Amino acid sequence: MPQPKPTNWAAGRYQAVAERIAPIAEEVVVAAGRVGPQRGPLTGGDIVDLACGTGSAALAAAAAGADVTGVDITPELIDIAKTRPGGDQVTWVAADATRTGLPDGGFDAAVSNMGIIFVEPTGLVAEVARLLRPGGVFAFSAWVRDDRDGAENPFFAPIVEVLGPPSAAAFTPDQWGDRDVVAQRLAAHFGDITVETSDLTWNFASLAAAMEFLEFESPAHVSLFQSLDTPVRDRLRSVFEAALRRHVDTTGTVAFASPYLVTTALRR
Numbered sequence: 622m623p624q625p626k627p628t629n630w631a632a633g634r635y636q637a638v639a640e641r642i643a644p645i646a647e648e649v650v651v652a653a654g655r656v657g658p659q660r661g662p663l664t665g666g667d668i669v670d671l672a673c674g675t676g677s678a679a680l681a682a683a684a685a686g687a688d689v690t691g692v693d694i695t696p697e698l699i700d701i702a703k704t705r706p707g708g709d710q711v712t713w714v715a716a717d718a719t720r721t722g723l724p725d726g727g728f729d730a731a732v733s734n735m736g737i738i739f740v741e742p743t744g745l746v747a748e749v750a751r752l753l754r755p756g757g758v759f760a761f762s763a764w765v766r767d768d769r770d771g772a773e774n775p776f777f778a779p780i781v782e783v784l785g786p787p788s789a790a791a792f793t794p795d796q797w798g799d800r801d802v803v804a805q806r807l808a809a810h811f812g813d814i815t816v817e818t819s820d821l822t823w824n825f826a827s828l829a830a831a832m833e834f835l836e837f838e839s840p841a842h843v844s845l846f847q848s849l850d851t852p853v854r855d856r857l858r859s860v861f862e863a864a865l866r867r868h869v870d871t872t873g874t875v876a877f878a879s880p881y882l883v884t885t886a887l888r889r
Contacts, residue, residue, distance in 0.1 A: 628739065630674070630695040633843035637834065639675045645762045645821060646677035646734035648883050650685060653730045653760035656815065656885045663687035666729040669752055671718040671745075672736025676702030676711065682732065683710045690714060690728075692721050693736075719744030726754045733761040735881075738794040739841075742806055750810035753888040759811060763797035765818065765880040774879060775864035776823075776835070780845070783857045803884055811886035818882045825875040831865045832858070 654663045664686030670679035675698050679691035689711045693699050696715045702708055716722055718733075718740045731749045738761075749759050767774045777795070787793050796802045800816055807814060825831035835842040836858070846854055868877040 628841050629844040629847075630693075630840045631697040632847065633840045634838045635695075635698055635840050636675050636701060637838040638840070639677050641823065642735055642762075642821065643677045645881060645883070647681045648819075649678055649732050649734050649760050649762050650681040652817070652883050652885050653682075653732050653758050654685065656760075656813070656887065657730045657758035663730070667727060668730045668732060669721070669723065669728045670736075671721070671731055671733045671749070672740055673702065673733070674698050674736055676705060676708065676713075678732045678734040678736075679711050680705060680707045682730075683707050687730075690723065692716050692718060692723070694718065719748050721748060721752065723752055725751055728752050728757060729754060730758045730760065732759075735762050735764065735794075737761055738763045738797040742792055742796070746806055746810065750888060755888055757888040758885055759807070759888065760883065760885045761797070762881055762883050763803075764795055765798035765882055766795045767878075767880050773864065775861070775868060775877060776839075776842070776879070779857060779860040779864050782860050783853065797884075798880075798882055800882075807886050810889060812889055813887040814884065815886075816882050816884050818880060820878040820880050822876060822878050827873050828862065828865055828869055828875055831875045832862060835861055 663682055666687045668682045668687040668689045670689060670691045673679050673691035673693045676691050679689045683689045684707060691702060691711050692714045694717050699713045699715050703713055714721065718737060731752055737745050804814060825834065836846060837843060849857065865875055868875050870876065
């Protein structure tokens with residue numbers, strides 16, 4: 622499969638995704654405080670949330686007392702973030718996470734909740750290193766490819782089945798869920814890398830609700846569906862339905878676990 626077109630993050634309804642992964646955003650912020658320069662609450666620290674979406678990590682950091690800047694390439698998501706409770710306590714910037722325009726060494730910590738994993742990694746790591754003061758912490762979450770006991774992520778496996786695997790030259794979000802890749806990408810600028818893993822359970826009231834999430838809410842999936850011609854789109858929809866149907870219980874509820882990691886690393 623050729624490198625996909627960039628996701629249109631204004632497609633669908635990103636906040637539907639943000640609400641489901643908000644607990645992970647809080648974990649990222651707690652992890653940043655635990656290992657960062659202040660080794661505790663972020664009160665008074667300068668924090669940047671990169672690829673912030675609608676700002677869950679930024680708002681969690683602000684609630685902990687940090688001075689926070691949220692950065693996202695999609696102005697529509699920044700507009701939503703501004704209206705959320707506490708949004709007036711954050712400085713919001715519409716910019717590419719690889720070229721933020723923010724000052725050198727301006728931050729004690731850079732955080733991201735399932736955001737930087739979609740950004741070109743070489744430029745992203747260089748920008749994070751530029752933004753952080755020596756000893757500053759980089760904390761982020763990433764999805765892990767689920768190969769346990771033959772399990773397949775029904776949000777991802779159908780894409781590979783229908784469109785084929787990504788080009789070997791392409792960067793993909795799940796690469797940040799590989800510990801070896803994380804270590805290699807961060808090695809030049811960061812040390813004291815720690816990785817913690819957990820699972821997020823996705824729950825939907827029905828198969829129809831799960832499909833509605835994919836086709837009309839999740840920007841990554843909505844954008845992909847919109848980029849395909851009708852026969853391929855219909856085939857992908859069918860394979861998604863089959864994958865999700867395997868996770869329907871006797872009450873009709875769809876539930877499955879997605880593993881993820883939270884990584885922290887210190888700027889040398």
